[in-house]
Amino acid sequence: MLSSPVATRSRFIDWTAPFAIALVLLLAALVLLPMFRLLMTSLTGDARQLTLEHYRHVFADPAFVKPLLTTLWTSAAVGMLCILAAAPMAWLVSRTDLPGKRLLRTLILASFVTPPFLGAFAWVLLGGPNAGLINQWYYALFGLKPFEATPLINIFSAGGMVFVMALYTFPYVFTFVANSLDVIPSELEEASAILGAPAWRTALDITLPLVVPALLAGFLIAFLQSMTLFGTPAILALPAGIDTMTTKIWSLFQFPPQLGLAAAVSLPLLLITVLLLRAQSGIMGRRGYSVIGGKSTGTRQIRLGAWTIPALGLFAFVLGSSIVLPYGVLIRTAFVKNWSGPVAGNLSLEHWRFVFFEFSQTRLAFENTFLLGIAAATAGTVLVTTVGYLSLRKLVWGHRYLGFLATAPVAIPGIVLAVGLFLSYTQPPFVLYGTLSIIFLAYLTKELPVGYQQIGASLKSVHPELEDASRIFGATRLRALFDITAPLIRNGVIATWIFIFIGSIRELSATILLFTARTKTISVTMFDLRESNDWGPIAVLSITMLLITFAMILLINYFTDRRST
């Protein structure tokens, strides 16, 4: 192997450059083609002429303007709510002696990975104004009667939708703020404390201004997340006659699909996400405070004393609403005949029997979901690992484009991506509609940024010197990659695979436009069951999906822990 390195080098061509160009083209086809078709369709009239007619229609018709306004204000409300809850939570975890932090962080992770539409299903059962269990308890406690008294919660409302969206979005804000607090040294706060300011004063006057960038960025991410959700508004807002942008796009796809309009509604959504993400990266990248960036010398923790109780109360409320109650009600519903009745005399396994032995969709849905998850995770991992390697090592011309293309889909809402894919792959030359391939493309594209970020973290931990050494001995770039870097990032690669897998098996907002009877997934099967109020089978499928997700997360922990040792 080591004989005559120079000879070896001249005998093999380094395929890196052509390979990189092929990759740029592949990614461009994956990401840009659907967006290009979207743009063209939005500008094309019935007679194939160039027109702004669809946009005129969208912005003049109250049937479109109203959902747009609803989407904007509810998303802003979700952002505000997330900050109000998550900022104090992050401060408490980072700066105080709050007990049980490990458990609390685990539960926050749990709400992070809970598919938002499962939360929405659960909250129908908890917060339905009359039969919802929380309202039933409320009525029983105060001797009230449903319909006569005002319910404690009416989940079928814009407010209810905002609340449930916030429950599964706050972890983003929490993570942003907690990470930011972790890198801000606490010396300034300590100085403030020594000078005699009470803890709340220090928190408001010193800590808060320092985390403002993180708060803003968190707000924008929360806004973006809520704006692009489909399941939650479809489950909670449609029954109240409220439309959002995503449910509107979905309704435009009812046969015959109004593609021009759907494209014209999708593009503003895309534009808003791009602008928000730019704003967000501007805020996070500015780092206007000189204190940030240094290494913390370890933070002194504030003693909460009597404040421990209200602090834990906040966590109990948020995590109770996002995890404990929803999981509880799903388990209860899965094991009783009539979900709104008392448990006594109502216990039954009939929903489990139905889902796993009678329902003829179950097998197909599970097969499709897993096939798609495995395919997207495998292809996605290979793609982001290669792209990550080439772009982070800045090896070739075009590495910038690679990085950009792999991160660009983060700005594309799932349902908008689906509209683009539908437009690209229902007509010749590429007819993929009706096959799993089109859904596979959606998942692959959608998960690229997540995978890229994951693998990037791993790659950065391997110093290029090791490869350089290998190349000095005459190995080609690819050979160095496979022999040196690959073994070192193995666990990171596995974690990336699992991340993409989890993201894929819970996908609803793109799948809802792309599935056909043969290509149903578990998520759209559940959505179908929702339309006929079959809550028992929905609960069974929800629990199954959650169990799979948590099993996968344990696997991630196993592999990422090994990486660090």
Next chain:
Amino acid sequence: MRWTRWKCGVRTLPVVLLACAIAAPAGGQETTPAMLAAAAKEGKVVWYSSIDVKVAELIAKAFRAEYPNIQIEVERSGSERVFQRINQEYQSGIKNVDVVNSSDASHFIFWKQQKWLAPHTPPDVKRYAAQFKDPEGYYAAWRATLSVMGYNTNLVPAKDAPTGYVDLLDPKWKGKLVKSHPGYSGTSLTGTYAIVNVLGWDYLEKLSKQGVQQLQSTTATPKSIASGERAVMVDGNEYNMFIEIDAKSPVAIIYPKEGTPFVTSPTAIFADAPHPNAARVLQNFLYTAKLQQMAVNEGGTRSLHPDVKDPPGRTPLAQIKILADDPAAMLPLVADIKKRYTALFGN
């Protein structure tokens, strides 16, 4: 086969012979051993249906028991959704559906016009009354139901229950009503058409101001009042109400005094069915007296089979004031009905 043979004999022979050869695979109308063998070879039948998912699986189970060699796959959604899915699939060249059942009978007129259906008359259908089957044998009413009103008996005493549609405009029902959507459900669409004929859009406009909870399926609304989430159902399947009543849920049916929309729900075979023989076996099976009686007893539907009897305790059709469906008259109005309805009630 009679119609096809007649056509073969009279019209231009060569073309029609070809058409007949395509339209009539092995066996013909009755389930013959040859058809069964061919069906077993196909191994599978795909049934798109709008019937309640549990009733659909009940029927699938009965089919499996009868024909263990043929797998049956059920794709259930609301009639209008089934219609959209099939049309979208056909437009994209996807031939997946074998047999379809929809509660919007106008779909069958449309599909027949598109020449997407295969003529096939199951033996039992020969005895069905003429108004319940296509004269050319493309489809027949597999089941019927009524789009009824209903209420939760724990929440509304029988003496206070509404007696018809107009009663629902009383302010006391505000925020207590639940309704299904004609953009999703064929039963709801057929019912909406009938209600508009009797009471006009004016009525629906007033109803839309009553804080109506908008669900999708007419299978969902009976479950909603059974759970107590809403007190009164504006429209829902009579068969789901029978199922709830049999399960001792606290609900009661109202046959509105203005009349109750009668909804027939045909089935048909697609000409391009990927499993043409299995499709015919299923289609024949669906109309047998045995299956029809089971669907009536356990699924709560109404049957148009002359041998099938309603179980005791159910109001006989003859005692109900009926608003008959008229699919041919409804067909050109469907898009307009959906649009106007959505403008009033949302999606």
